[in-house]
Amino acid sequence: MTAHNWIDLSQDTDTGIETLRAHFEGHAYDPHWHDSYLIGVTEQGVQQFNCRRTRHDSVPGQVFLVEPGELHDGDAPTADGFTYHMLYLDPHWLTREVSTVFEEAPVDSQLSFVSTLADDPRLAFATSQAFQTLHRGELRIVRQRAMDQLLERLTGHLHWRTRYGDDPRLPQVAHKAREYLHAHLHHDVGMHELALACGVDRFRLSRAFKSAFGLPPHAYLVQLRLARARHLLAKGEQPADVAIALGFADQSHMGRWFMRAYGLTPAAYRRRCSNLPDR
The missing domain is CATH 1.10.10.60 (Homeodomain-like)
Known part of the structure; x- marks a missing residue:
C-alpha cells in the first residue's frame, strides 16, 4: 500500500459486521469476491470497478451493492483517488433480519440486489449512519436502531431470486x-x-x-x-x-x-x- 492509500477497518462485536473506510489512488484491488453482502457509499472521487461483467463508476453519494460471490475489482481513474465507507453484512444475518420485513422467502431462494449502483439519497444516508454508529462503537441501542433504519431502506433494493444451482447456460x-x-x-x-x-x-x-x-x-x-x-x-x-x-x-x-x-x-x-x- 502506498503512502497515499489507507484503510480503517473494524468489526462490531454483537453482529460480526465489519465496517471499513478507505482511500485509494491508482490501483486499489485485484479481482476478488467476498462471502458477505457489501453495501457502501462513495465519499469522494470516482470509484471504478468491474462487477457483473460491467464497468461501473461510483461517484460521491452513490451507493454500491455487491452480492456474495460476485467478482469485482477497484481502481481510481482520476489523480485524486477515491474515498468510501462500507459494511460487510453476513448472509445469514441479513436473511434473518429482513425476514421480519419481507414476506416468507420462496423455496430455494436467496436475497439479491436489484442493481449494483443506486442513486438513493435516503439509502446513502442510512448506510452512512449505520457505518458511523458501528464503526465508532456507539451504545448498543443506537447501533441497533441505525441498522434497523438501514434495513428499512435496503428492502427497496432487494428481491428474492432463485438460489444459484446448475445454470443450463453454463457448461x-x-x-x-x-x-x-x-x-x-x-x-x-x-x-x-x-x-x-x-x-x-x-x-x-x-x-x-x-x-x-x-x-x-x-x-x-x-x-x-x-x-x-x-x-x-x-x-x-x-x-x-x-x-x-x-x-x-x-x-x-x-x-x-x-x-x-x-x-x-x-x-x-x-x-x-x-x-x-x-x-
Missing part, C-alpha cells in the same frame, strides 16, 4: 469443477487432478471455467482460501497457522494474495478484527 463441467474445488479447499489441487475428476482435458476445463466464473480454476481456489482465511483471522488465529491450514505455501504467499485482494496484510486484518496482540 456442466464448470459446475463440476467448482464443486470439486469447494470440497477440496485445503488440498494442493492440480489442474490434471481437477480435469480428471471432471472427465475433460485441462485446456477445455480452463476455458469453460473462466467463461462461467470469470477466473481460472487456480485463482478461484485462491479466492476460496482467502474468504476462509478472513473468518479464521477474525477469530484470532495466527496468520502462519491459517496459511498452513489452508494449503498456502507459507505465510508470505498468503500475505501477498491477501494484500492484493483486500489491501491489508493478514496480521493487520487479524489485529483490527480480533483486538488480539500478535504473538
